[in-house]
Amino acid sequence: MDRKQIVITAGAELFGDRDPTAVDRHWAPGFRQHSALGPDGPDGLKAVVGQLPPDFRIDMLRMIQDGDMVATHSVYHGFGPDPMVAVDVFRLDGDRIAEHWDAFEPLPGGHEGAHRTGGPPEASDAERTAANKALVTEWVHERLLGADQDALEELGRGHYYVEHRPDRRLTRRTLRRVLGEGDLVLTLTEADLEPGDGAPGAPVPAGCYDLWRVAEDRIVEHWEVVQPVPERMPHGNGFF
Template sequence: MSNKELVLRAVGELFGKQDPSAVDRWVSAGYIQHSSLAADGPEPLRTLVSSLPDGFRYEGARVIADGDLVALHGIYHGFGPQPLVAFDLFRVDADGKLAEHWDAMTPLVTDTASGRTQTDGAAEPADLGRTEANRALVLEFADRVLKGADYSVLTDYISTETYLQHNPEAADGLNGFGAAAATWAEQGKNLVYKSIRKALAEGDFVLLQSEGEFGVPVAYWDLFRVADGKIVEHWDVVAPVPADLPHANGLF
């Protein structure tokens, strides 16, 4: 069983079937938690699964696997009063158990600037032979544009013909991104990327987890799709860093 298959099966039993006993089958005794929803170890996860409300469900959109890391992108229904768009990242250990977990969530927005949803679009990784080239491109973009704030080189990395946007406040195309960034700046929410913490890649998908500021300290999760050497599609979750966590591991 591949790590991708393993994570999908484990999450399906934990959050699909809401089966607390799945913790015994799939979760390491030394499970390390970075989420704000639970403490370390399998027992807090068991408690979380046991307390899921009636009607809770997870709607998966896409899965990205990179070595021992597997990322899920989808929507949780029932964690709160409104659906939450989420990235979940799991590390699988050598024994085939879930050993570590990170996540980020943001409310689902139904009326978006682009008319696209926060999770629709291309779903399956393609162009698998260019995984490392695509990773390198996005990391260079992150260094020069996201961290370096050199927007003069945007067209070196982002397609001027097709740039599909899933951030709810930005329209398609570079002009849409520019207009949204200007509005955010007026609100005192400049895009500040301090460090890129993780970069997962599978084919044309590259997922970055970054630490920065957006008016307040945040975790940026940016998923890019690359075609012909240019970024052509973008999804994201921007999540404030909580003041307190139920563990000492940090959000990253």
């Protein structure tokens, strides 16, 4: 079973079947949690699943694998009145999930929500993985960090480019992780998120997961999930 299939099977058994013994089968005994949703370790994960509402489900949008890491772009249903769009990142040790990070935010309904999540569901051009990761990494360092709006507006002037992000003010400061498979590259940055709708207040620290699609040596599509870094976490492992 490849690493993608391990994540799919583990999620289906734990969150679909609500079978807590799936944690014993698919998660490592020393499982390390970075999510704000629950405590550390296998028992913390079982506690989270035991508190999920009856109508909770996860709709997978996209999945990439890079070495021992698997990342998913998905929609959570059942956490509240609106669905949540999410990125989850898993580190596997052998055939067990050993570590997990995530970020999620409310997803509007209707056309806006559909646009935020639309686009090709599968990675392609596997032979271009290394080149595409290098291209995105260089572009993020040279153009995006500290100058988000200008850099994204520059991309948007290309007739080939599709933007799925909402309208908000965000300044990415530090690149923390780059994962890729084929034409899909995922970056995680530490960012400063300004209050929405012109509300007063200082920017807040946030984690920003950007998913980029690359074709013919240029970025042609972009999705993002941004979550403010919680002031308190249910563990000592940190958000990043």
